[in-house]
Amino acid sequence: MTKKKENVFDTKLFKRLLFYIKPYRWVFVLSLLTVIGLAVFGALRPKVLQLAIDENITSQQLEGFLPYIITMLVLLILEVSCNLLFIYYAGWLGQSVVRDVRVKLFKHILNFKMKYYDNSSVGVLITRAVTDMERIADIFGQGLFMIFSDILKMLFVGVMMAMMNWRLSIIVFCTLPFVLIATKIFQKYMKKAFEEVRNEVSNLNSFVQERVTGMKILQLFAREDIEYKNFKLINERHKKGWLKTVWYNSIFFPIAELLSSLTLGLVVWFGGLNVVLQQTTSLGDLTAFIMMIPMMFRPLNQIANKFNTLQMGMVAADRVFKVLDTTSNIDDSGDIVVSHFKGDIAFKEVHFSYVENEEVLKGISFDVKAGDMVAIVGATGAGKSTIINLLNRFYKINSGDILIDGTNIKNVTLNSLRKQVAVVLQDVFLFANTILSNITLNDPSITEKDVVQAAKQIGIHDFIMSLPNGYHYNVKERGVMLSSGQRQLISFLRAYVANPSILILDEATSSVDSYSEQLMQEATDKVTEGRTSIVIAHRLATVKKANNIIVLDAGEIVEQGTHDELLKKQDGYYRNLYEVQFLQEEVA
Structure with missing residues (x-):
């Protein structure tokens, strides 16, 4: 050597x-x-x-x-x-x-x-x-x-x-x-x-x-x-x-x-x-x-x-x-091309770790029915965002299976999988370009007319038109010309126009004014309508609407159920979380 x-x-x-x-x-x-x-x-x-x-x-x-x-x-x-x-x-x-x-x-x-x-x-x-x-x-x-x-x-x-x-x-x-x-x-x-x-x-x-x-x-x-x-x-x-x-x-x-x-x-x-x-x-x-x-x-x-x-x-x-020569490429050996998912999701004994021998998810299993909204709650580091990353195959799981409509996602081509799974992240990234380009991501199949119609449907058209040049307003690098709430709304619209089968939301919680908060709630209701949705929930309104709430703690599911069902559990994890975090919001 x-x-x-x-x-x-x-x-x-x-x-x-x-x-x-x-x-x-x-x-x-x-x-x-x-x-x-x-x-x-x-x-x-x-x-x-x-x-x-x-x-x-x-x-x-x-x-x-x-x-x-x-x-x-x-x-x-x-x-x-x-x-x-x-x-x-x-x-x-x-x-x-x-x-x-x-x-x-x-x-x-x-x-x-x-x-x-x-x-x-x-x-x-x-x-x-x-x-x-x-x-x-x-x-x-x-x-x-x-x-x-x-x-x-x-x-x-x-x-x-x-x-x-x-x-x-x-x-x-x-x-x-x-x-x-x-x-x-x-x-x-x-x-x-x-x-x-x-x-x-x-x-x-x-x-x-x-x-x-x-x-x-x-x-x-x-x-x-x-x-x-x-x-x-x-x-x-x-x-x-x-x-x-x-x-x-x-x-x-x-x-x-x-x-x-x-x-x-x-x-x-x-x-x-x-x-x-x-x-x-x-x-x-x-x-x-x-x-x-x-x-x-x-x-x-x-x-x-x-x-x-x-x-x-x-x-x-x-x-x-x-x-x-770096062999860190994602395994895209799947040969199944999907044009639409019904939306049934199943995690079966999924183990995952970012660092070897330090598991983040410890054999979690849960099911999501097509069209349902599932909320995932838990403390920071519990593994909530990891579930999002694994569903999009950003990382390879250690063991277990993730199924959509009964098909293992590793058998589905990455391109078709990600076209059917849209994500609205808490930390929104916008490119130094127009609002229109950031929404379509330069996809020629999505026209400006489609974007305008979608914006009207989720109730943010007026907000965009209030900006100089409307849809052609340049948000500059990382969207610095917009507030965090405005960037979040653009991210909602970006996901909506993609017309995904499955929607994943990591809701923003800070630096959002009351007007943007109201628009975001309306946008959330619209984009999740009729779609399978997985929401990392930070707001009580979203948690209450979920068909099922998955409570994570240290990479394990400790509780599952509806909002009312989980509140009935004496000394339950969700009930304690609700009293500490969500109850203050409800009182406010």
């Missing part, structure tokens, strides 16, 4: 990334051809210059000089054209690959179990889907092809040097191993540095995202100074991570530049002596070598620099593929 981590380049990971290039083979091939063109045309220019100097300038002959000038101009135009095509198509290829990977990643994330999100940072997932994707695009636009181009250019220039003057070539070739060793060491340390940088970027993104989202809590509890200090610490670690890369760059590039300058000085000194004294080297050779030495050494510097980009892209790709 340690050896694998020390590898400078992960070939297996790179092959996996290349798989996404297959739909764009022709663009990949064209990019490679332009890269080859850049290397060939760049390496030929010094040779043409050498011929022009030796055959024309040195001998002071104009005949044949113009063709060399024209040839150099043509080579320059071809090199510029290849560079233009390369920049465009390599960038296009990178963005196309990233688009495909990002779509696949987002689709994968959509199908994760809720347990994955319980244990994962939103900021990290955002980093994977956004920032890391751009680093992957750089692999093609700035890393892979540029490295290939630089290597080709070095090979062509090296061959050209050896053919022109082997004596001067030996000087250059003797220096190259030192640069190559320095490059290899540099790449090794840069990979570790970039892994640390990516970790710190994820931590920083996660910290900022959570604090911005929870800014109201921070300010309510006067946590500004504490969180500011925490941010400074995280930001400092982020800076130190980047400074490592700066430090390695500051060591490598001066060394590479020094070796290049020493090589150039030795070639000028040795070649100059040969031109003047021994005349074994021509002036054209010397001039061409002066031009080619930077072409030989600069690619090494660029390879190291582009390898940094490649390494960052590879680290990002590794992180993205780890998310793609």
Whole structure:
């Protein structure tokens, strides 16, 4: 395992990334051809210059000089054209690959179990889907092809040097191993540095995202100074991570530049002596070598620099593929597609735990008849919301069975199951969009006319029309432009227009004005009419209307019955709960 981590380049990971290039083979091939063109045309220019100097300038002959000038101009135009095509198509290829990977990643994330999100940072997932994707695009636009181009250019220039003057070539070739060793060491340390940088970027993104989202809590509890200090610490670690890369760059590039300058000085000194004294080297050779030495050494510097980009892209790709390889997807092996449920629900000895060996539901069993309303009451942590989560298959039960109309829900396709089970949560989430979009969730089968009609039926049309632009009012991020009661009403309408067979309500209890309270009660009566309904009840009015009340305590059903039946039980759990919680409401 340690050896694998020390590898400078992960070939297996790179092959996996290349798989996404297959739909764009022709663009990949064209990019490679332009890269080859850049290397060939760049390496030929010094040779043409050498011929022009030796055959024309040195001998002071104009005949044949113009063709060399024209040839150099043509080579320059071809090199510029290849560079233009390369920049465009390599960038296009990178963005196309990233688009495909990002779509696949987002689709994968959509199908994760809720347990994955319980244990994962939103900021990290955002980093994977956004920032890391751009680093992957750089692999093609700035890393892979540029490295290939630089290597080709070095090979062509090296061959050209050896053919022109082997004596001067030996000087250059003797220096190259030192640069190559320095490059290899540099790449090794840069990979570790970039892994640390990516970790710190994820931590920083996660910290900022959570604090911005929870800014109201921070300010309510006067946590500004504490969180500011925490941010400074995280930001400092982020800076130190980047400074490592700066430090390695500051060591490598001066060394590479020094070796290049020493090589150039030795070639000028040795070649100059040969031109003047021994005349074994021509002036054209010397001039061409002066031009080619930077072409030989600069690619090494660029390879190291582009390898940094490649390494960052590879680290990002590794992180993205780890998310793609996560097997936290919901089991959707059911093959039964339902278009409507009658509404009979049965929980049979259902055991469930969020954390292993810590059961939240301890073998609960109950039945709900089609069209009935069942209220679930109990203290916080009794397992009320867990029942909602399991009915929608957000989590996998440990044992037991959950049946709807006699069919085990694990045999029903997730899509058809959730279309028939609508949920109104206590914590309503609204997207930064219009009221209409938040109600339909961009379902093309639900028209604005349908929404307006449904709003009138449950009595909230007037409330929506009182807002600026009515149904086209933008509620902003998380619905901050609406009160909690107004958001709850929008959630009721969202569930109602879906026309579900089964409705689950987790009623809101706080920050609701009397007007919204009345509208919510009317909406509750309307949306539950003629439907099987399971209600986590917080209001006495809802509890009294329930056909059956299930009383939970520590994951077990301790009592069942109607409101009147349960009140008759001396020292009963529900009666005590009623006297403590609901009776105060009734008196008020």
